[in-house]
Amino acid sequence: MDSYNRRGKEDEQQQVFTNIEKSNIVLAIFSKRYSESDRCLNELVKMEELTKEGKLVVIPVFYNVKTNEVRRLQGEFGIHFADSLKRFSMEPMMVQSWEEALNFITKRSIGLSLERHINEFAPVAAIVKEVTRLLPSSRRMTRRRRLGIGEVFIRALTATFLFALFISPMRRTPDVNFLKIGNLLVGFPFLVVVLHKILC
Incomplete structure (x- = not known):
C-alpha cells in the first residue's frame, strides 16, 4: 500500500513507523521475498524496539514460506537476506540490527503459518482469532457467559x-x-x- 504514495522514501518509512507506534498489535507477515526489502527489515527493527519497551505485541505470520527458513535464514528467504547484506555491507550497524530483529521476532513466539492450513481462508480466521485473544476488550468479553x-x-x-x-x-x-x-x-x-x- 505504501508504494502507491507519492511522497519520498524517507517520508513513507517515517509514516509507517508512526503507524507502528500508534498500534498495540502488529502483524509481521514474512514471505519469501520479505528479506530483500530494506524497508521491511527496518520496520521489523522498529517492531522489536517497541516490543522490548512493552508497547507492542508482534504476531509473526509466515506466508508461503517455511517457518524454519525464516528463523534459520535458509532457502529463498535466506538467499534474499544474503543479497541484502551485500547491498548494505557498508552499514554494518544496520545489518546487525536486522539480524537481531529477525532473531527476536521470529523465535520469541510461535507465530502463524500458512503451511498448517488447507486453504488461505483458514489463516485469516487464525489471525483474527489470535488478535481478538490479545485485545484487552476480548479478555473482558471472555468472562461473560x-x-x-x-x-x-x-x-x-x-x-x-x-x-x-x-x-x-x-x-x-x-x-x-x-x-x-x-x-x-x-x-x-x-x-x-x-x-x-x-x-x-
Missing part, C-alpha cells in the same frame, strides 16, 4: 417472528405470503446459528 446454540436459535427466531408480525405488514408489499414468511422464520435463525458457530 457464552450463549448456547439453542439460546441463539430462540433469540433469532423471536426476532424474525417480531419482524414478520410487525415490520413486514408496514411495508405493504403484496407479494409477501405465508410461504415466504415461513421460509424466513426457519431459514434466518438457522443462518444466525451457523454464523454464531463460525464466528464465536
